Amino acid sequence: MxxxxxxxxxxxxxxxxxxxxxxxxxxxxxxxxxxxxxxxxxxxxxxxxxxxxxxxxxxxxxxxxxxxxxxxxxxxxxxxxxxxxxxxPERQVLAALHARRNRVRDVIEAREALEVKLAGLAAVRRTAADLAAIDGALEEMARDVVQGGRGVVGDEHFHAAVTAAAHSELLARLMTEIAELIKESRVESLSQPGRPKQSLDGHRVVAEAIRAGDAGRASTGMAEHIAAVSDVALLRED
Missing domain, CATH: 1.10.10.10 (Winged helix-like DNA-binding domain superfamily/Winged helix DNA-binding domain)
Structure with a gap:
């Protein structure tokens, strides 16, 4: 007692x-x-x-x-x-912010588990059409970043193109389940100073490995990319 x-x-x-x-x-x-x-x-x-x-x-x-x-x-x-x-209501917004801080960590873990595997599969299974979609997303993001934007839409399209190139119905379905949560963390990440350019560079490394058919390098590149863009202010202590 x-x-x-x-x-x-x-x-x-x-x-x-x-x-x-x-x-x-x-x-x-x-x-x-x-x-x-x-x-x-x-x-x-x-x-x-x-x-x-x-x-x-x-x-x-x-x-x-x-x-x-x-x-x-x-x-x-x-x-x-x-x-x-x-x-x-103010209280609603603040409560959502507190919940999102914990959710971001979970989303990062899910992305590490799913997208690293998807990148490796994409390097083995990609078609010419898949490569064209990946290149198109890179160009879209690059145009936005050059103009001073954050490249949010291009970033989303790139990861969607890599997922499609993996040709795994189940993994694609799991990515769809967390798509909205990833969108939240994507906006947070790409709002960090210098992050859009860094993210674009990471995409290019992954794309080159997928084009070369190098599954190991594609997986490693995606893992490093996710680790880099997951450094967000929301998770840092003031």
Whole structure:
């Protein structure tokens, strides 16, 4: 009985978890939307202005905006700022952010298990049409990155093309099951400074190995790529 009471006290007195800076900024931005009476279709102030008003770095503001983008609250358009898509309750958004932090780790593990195998199979089973689809996705992402974009759509199309090139119905079905979760982590990852170019380079390594029919190199390249793009601010301690 004494042991049980002690355990209960230890649980109650567990270390206080301080909200991360980006979570605090998300709260401030949601407060701003409410206070200013902004509606769906309105734009938030530019990042530079937000950073100045909040007395934080633009990188911190960018992370908060990405968090809102993944939740579907805003749409961050290159050269057009952040447009409001939905105004949900603040508590709902914050709860979703906390849940997503744990979910991102699970998604990374699933990608490591599935996509490394898919890349290896693609190197053995790819057809000329598969290679054309992979090259098309690379070109699409490269165009967007050169223009200053994040390459999100091209990135998605590349991984879909590799999955299709593996010609494994079951693995493709499993990828479909986690597609929306991967989309969340993809936006988070490609919003990191310098990440779009790094991701594109990783894609090219995988594509070259698949074209050469080198299953081992394709698998290794995909594993290294996923490890690199999985370094996201959401999982780092402030």
């Amino acid at each position: 004494a042991t049980a009471r002690k355990s209960g006290r230890e649980t109650a007195l567990r270390p206080f978890v301080r909200p991360r800076l980006y979570e605090q900024l998300v709260e401030r931005l949601l407060d701003h939307i409410q206070a200013e009476g902004l509606r769906v279709g309105d734009r938030l102030p530019p990042e530079r202005e937000l950073a100045s008003q909040l007395a934080v770095s633009r990188a911190s503001v960018s992370q908060a905006l990405v968090a809102l983008e993944v939740q579907g609250v805003i749409d961050v358009r290159h050269g057009d700022g952040a447009v409001i898509l939905e105004i949900p």
